[in-house]
Structures are given as C-alpha cells and as structure tokens.
Amino acid sequence: MPRHGTPGSSSTPSSPMRIQRRRFNAALAAGLGLPLSPAALAQFRVEISGIGATQLPVAVTRFREEDRSGQPISMIVRADLERSGLFRIVDSSGVLDERSAPEFGDWRGRAADALVAGSVTRLPDGRFDIRFKLWDVVKGQELLGQAYAVAEGDLRLAAHRIADAIHEKLTGERGVNATRIAYVTRASGVYRLHITDADGEGGKVPLTSPHSIISPAWSPDGRQLAYVSFEDQKAVVMVHDVQSGERRRLANFRGSNSAPAWSPDGKRLAVTLSRDRISQLYMMDAGGGEPRRLTTTSAIDTEAVFAPDGQTLYFVSDRGGSPQIYRMSAGGGAADRVTFTGGYNISPAVSPDGRTLAYVARDNGNAFRVMVLDMGGGTPVAVSDTTEDESPSFAPNGRLLMYATRAQGRDVLMTTTLDGKIRTRLLSTGVDVREPAWGPFNR
Template identity: 80%
Template sequence: MRLPRRRFNAALAAGLGLGAWPAAHAQFRVEISGIGATQLPVAITRFRDEDKAGQPISAIIRADLERSGVFRVVDSSGTLDERSAPAFADWRGRGADALVSGSASKLADGRFDVRFKLWDVVKGTDLVGQALAVPAADLRLAAHRIADEVHQRLTGERGVNATRIAYVTKAANRYALRITDADGEGGQVALASPQPIISPAWSPDGRQLSYVSFEAGKAVVMLQDVSSGERRSVASFRGSNSAPAWSPDGRRLAVTLSRDGVSQLYLIDLDGGNLRRLTTTNAIDTEAVFAPDGQSIYFVSDRGGAPQVYRMPASGGAAERVTFSGGYNISPALSPDGRTLAYVTRDGGAFRVMTLELGGGAPVAVSDTRDDESPSFAPNGRLIIYATRAQGRDVLMTTTLDGKIRTRLLSSGIDVREPAWGPYGR
C-alpha cells in the first residue's frame, strides 16, 4: 500500500531537547477564499494605542473571526475604543450586526492593559466588556482570547483561536517541530533536526506530543513534554515503529509496528509496557485514530486490495469498512463529537481532503488542491487543518467542514507539513 511519500519516506535525526525553546518566527499571513452560506456581519475597529503595543491586536481578532467561517468583517473605519458611545445608526448603515473595539495601554510594570467591548448594533446595547493585564509576549494570546470571547458571545459556541497547533517546517534542509498559536504564529521550536520529523500527535491534555524519530537508525515512537522539552522513547521494537495515536484518557498509544513482519496495530502504555496486538492480518494496518468515546478505533488497511478506512472495537476484534467511495482512502481523523470523518482520497492523480458524516450521507470534497495530507480537526469540530502544496511550496490550509471557507497560512521561505491541532487549555 503506497501512503503519502512525505510521511512514510521521512526520517528524524537527533533533535535538540530544549528547556528554553527559541521563538518560532514563521511569518505567516492569512488569505481567505470562498463564501459561507450564512455569516454574521461584525465590525472590528482599530484598538486605541495598539501601534505602541507592537502587535496588531485588531487585525489578529479580525483574521481569527474571518477564519472561523462564521463572521464577515464589514467597514470598520473610524475612531472608537471601549469607553466610546457608538453611533449605532451609523454602524447599522454599514451593515454591521456587532461591533468590537478596545485599547492597549502600557502599565508601569511593563505589562499591557488590554481592554475591549462588544456591542450588539441591532439592539443598541453592549454585550460584554473585559480587561486583561498581560506581558508583551502574551499580546497575541490576549487578542486570540478576545476573538474567542466574541465568537462565543455571538454564536454560543466556543472559539479555537487561543488553542495551539503543532506542525513541521523545512528550510534549507533543516527541519523543526513547532508549537504555535492556532493561526500558525508565535510559539516555540520544540525540536530541531537535520532530518525530517513526522507524525506529531497531541496528548488529550495538551501537555505532551508524540512523534516518530529515526535517530537510532530506525523508526522509533517518542514522547516529548511540551513545557520542558524532555523526551523519551516509547516504542523501539525490531522493525518500524510508527503512527502514534493517543487514547482519549491519555494513558495509552495506538501504534503501528512491524516487529512481527507486516505492519499491524498495537496498544502500548506510555512507559513502553503492556504491549498488546490489536490486528492479526496479512494486510498492512496503520494510521489508527481513537473515537472520542474510546470505544472504537478507525484505521487504514489494504486488506480489501486497496487502502480504505475501517473501524473496529478499541479492544480489538472484527473490523468493518467505513469508506466505499473511491479506491484509495487514507489518513482518517475524527471530529471531537465523533460524527464526522475526515480523510484523504486519491482522485485520479490528486490527493484531496474529504469529509463524511458517519450517520449517513455522501463524502464531501473540502479542498481544491491536489496534494493534501494530514487532516486534523479543531477542538470545537468546526474547522479542519491540513497540509497541501500550492505555488511550489508546502503550506497549511484550514477549511470549514463544507469547504466553503478556506484559509491559507502562507509562510516566508519555508515548507510546512504535518499539522496537528491541539486541544483546549494552555
């Protein structure tokens, strides 16, 4: 079974376990494409004195809300802050249903006092106002948290802008595993290597990452503490050790091992003990992912002659086929509510991200690119991040589940692959 070349031909050399990680200067910018069926029109004015803070707070909030696919930003010109009394008739004339404004003031201790207010323009009332005192290094995070508060107040659903993503970059034959904000900026370099890094996966509590390393001359599954950089081997058996996936309780990993010949699925504790084989076939079984309730595992197998997504009990047992449309389907990912499957299908010579409602329905193509890999759901289940290739570069994209709003995260001079969206909490 041929799986995506970047993931399965890549190798990981000895990395740097860093206690104090350098900042990740990915220099991302955002391009939005597509039109959503229903979007809430919101105005976000420039925050007073944000130019003195060193971060474009209002622009970060604007990009966050646009990327969600739920909001449409309207004309936001004008001078306003959280203390102002908005001319609601004027904002209604611009087509806004909601209005966000605020300020960023430097305090005597060097921190910044970031304030904002959200108004309901239709009713002419204020909905929420907050003040955050943050160090300069956390100004981006403060902007993301404001965007999440606006998202939740206006939709009733939790936003994901203050969460993190992990991904792998390549520049001048150097590779790095980066942990950044959900928009791909800020954060740290968690691991640096002259060799490729593959298959990062977040623990459910967001405190650890698993990935695959080749530094010992073969594929080895590693764990790394996100805060300290401490790392250790979990699976280093004879043959290949690959494709780690966390159980929902964070106590075990599902891994793909070839220790007994062909690649099969196993469960292993985080200390490397209590190894248990889940599949016993002559086929290649790989790319496991747990259902959110922990009762079943989805995986890829070529037992039917070509790679397809299957499902079986998490304790092992009979497997049932899940994907039937298309002759080549790989890289399954499950939404947090367990209702939607994302995967990559081969369509002619192209590889595209698809979604499938597991309760019934036809697969939906959510990308318009040709070299997609590694779909991963946001923790609210409303967005998918994936890797692809565009204009000669490896890039990251996010998409809504219907594919109507796609966001390209563009980097300067580096290739970006292997995204994994982290859980809530940081």
C-alpha cells in the same frame, strides 16, 4: 500494493505523486528515508477565500494605542473571526475605544450587526492592559466587556482570547483561536518541530534535528506531543513534554514504530509496529512497556485514531486490496469497512463529537483531496480545491479542519470549514510546512 513501498510514487518534484502519504507510507516504508519537503522557520500571513452561507457582519475597530504594543491586536481579532467562516468583517474605520458611546445608526448603515472596540495601555510594571467591548448594533446594547493584564509576550494570546470571547458570545460555541498547532519544517537538511498559535504565528521550536520528524499527535491535556523521529536511523515513537522539553522513547522495537495516537483519557497510545515483519496495530500504556497487538492480519494495518468515546479505533488497511478506512473496538477484534467510494483512502481523523470522518482520498486522476463523511449516512464530500492534500486534523470545536497541501509551488497549511466554503491559507514567507496537528483547548 507493495508491502513496504510508496504506491505510485514519482521522483518528479512537480508531480502530484511527489507528495508522499506520510502517515500511511511512514508505516510501510519507515527507515527508507522518504523525502520530505524542504522548509524553514515559518512566518505566516492569512489569505481567506470563499463565501459562507450565513455570516454575521462584525466591525472591529483599531484598538486605541495598539501600535505602541508592537502587536496589531485588532487585525489579529479580525483575522481570527473571519477564519472561522461564521463572521464577515465590514467597514471598521472610526475612532472608538471601550469607553465610547457608539452611534449605532451609523454602524447599522455600514451593515454591521456587531461592533468591537478597545484599547491597549502599557502599565508601570511593563505589562499591557487590554480592554474591549462588544455591542449588538441592531439592538443598540452592550453584550460583553473584558479586560486583560498580560506580559508583552502574551499579547497575541490575549488577542486570540478576545476573538474567542466574541465568538462564544455571538454563537454560543467555543472559539479555537487561543489553541495551538504543531507542524514540521525542513531546511538544509535540518528538521524543526514547531508549536504555534492556531493561526501559525508566534510559538516556539521545541525540537531541531538533522533527522526526519513526522506524525505529531497532541496528548488530550495539551502537555505532551508524540511523534515519529528517525534519529535512531529508523522510525521510533517519541513523547515530548511541551513545557520541560523532556523527551523519551515510547516505542523503539525491532522494525518500524510509527503513527502514534492518544486515547481520549491520555492513558494509552495506539501505534503501528512492524516488529513481526508487517505493519500492525498495537496498544501501549502512555508510560511505556510491552505493547499489546490489536490486529493479526496479513495486510498492512496502520494510522489508527480513537473515536471520542475511546472505545473505537478508525484505521487504514489494505486487507481488501487497496488502502481503505476501517473501524474496530479499541480492544481489537473484527473490523468493519467505513469508506467505499474510491480505491485509495487514508489518513482518518474523527471530529470531537464523533459525527464526522475526515480523510484523504485519491481520485482517478491521482489528485489527493481532503474529504469529509457524515458517519450518520451520506456520501463523501471534497472540502478542498487543491490536489496534494495530507494530514487532516480537526479543530477542538469540530468546526474547522487543518491540512497540509501544495499550492503555487509551495507546501502550505490550510484550514477549511466542514462545508468547504471558507478556506484559509496560512501563507509562509518562502518556506514549506507539513504535518499539522491541531491541539486541544487546554493550554
């Protein structure tokens, strides 16, 4: 494999190999101006496909007076629940709010096991009072009731929090709809780093640049993003304070500086540096300083990510002749190979519970697909039906994966359940998006 090139690349836009393996090959060829897909400011709608094996049927009625708020609260809640893969939305027609006494027999007739209704009221101070209730239709009893008073700009966040409250009450597990994602777009030579809600909507653009932005990575507290910028005419690792907008160069050494990954305690970052001519793994304090080299091989070692315990690193190396995923102590030392199926496996991501590895594999037909591997044993399983997948990132509850791919001629973001049965496409209005990173619960 070339030391500083893009294996098997093609300049043909429609070719699967047109997609550069950004996190891997940025470490190999940073500074060479690798092409990124044209994109722009994104607005999304959700398209959900697939059928889950066990889904709880839920009815979410239109919230009273929600049309006066400017946000489709009930639609956001429905989409959030459906996207999780755990719920099936049933006939939700009817005039109800949180003060209603539902006719449970009627809702059982619609095959609903749970029912949600609520209202949105504008307060004299300009805020909105959002109230909802959740009922168990089968038992005919109230399960949950909550109220939020929020500013107009927080209406979408309130809807996501309602969905998360419902999700947790019905499953016992935290929902992730109120979390955030980061991704990158490009249009007319301008790159934009976006931070949005988990469904790709709302949010802000903390950075606009004429230079490439790749590999965003969230700090564990959700307050900072590390990413790779080419504004210094080479790959440099930057750290960006999400709230203040303050930016600083973390790694700006000779050669390429790429592939940042935060430790679970937020005190360190693993990075890939080519300061000694070939890409190797280094550890740095989050505040900066001199990096400590972790690998000393003649191979390309890159794309390190931490296991949840902070004691183990998973990374990509071609030391065996082709890119494969390995693991070693976060302090360095001997490495064990993890992937053995296929000749090209890159972009590792570890689930929050440490039990599942997601990565991108290239098959013999040059298709790139997101795979998941139970690290307790078993064989890798493809969870996508696309062929140009990149950058898998776990939701903080470990139940969903987000990744970038190409579908119907566009670069899009997808989410999938870990069994691949429920996939959601975040459909942008005529733009291409890449480099997704799912943020932590902290917001």
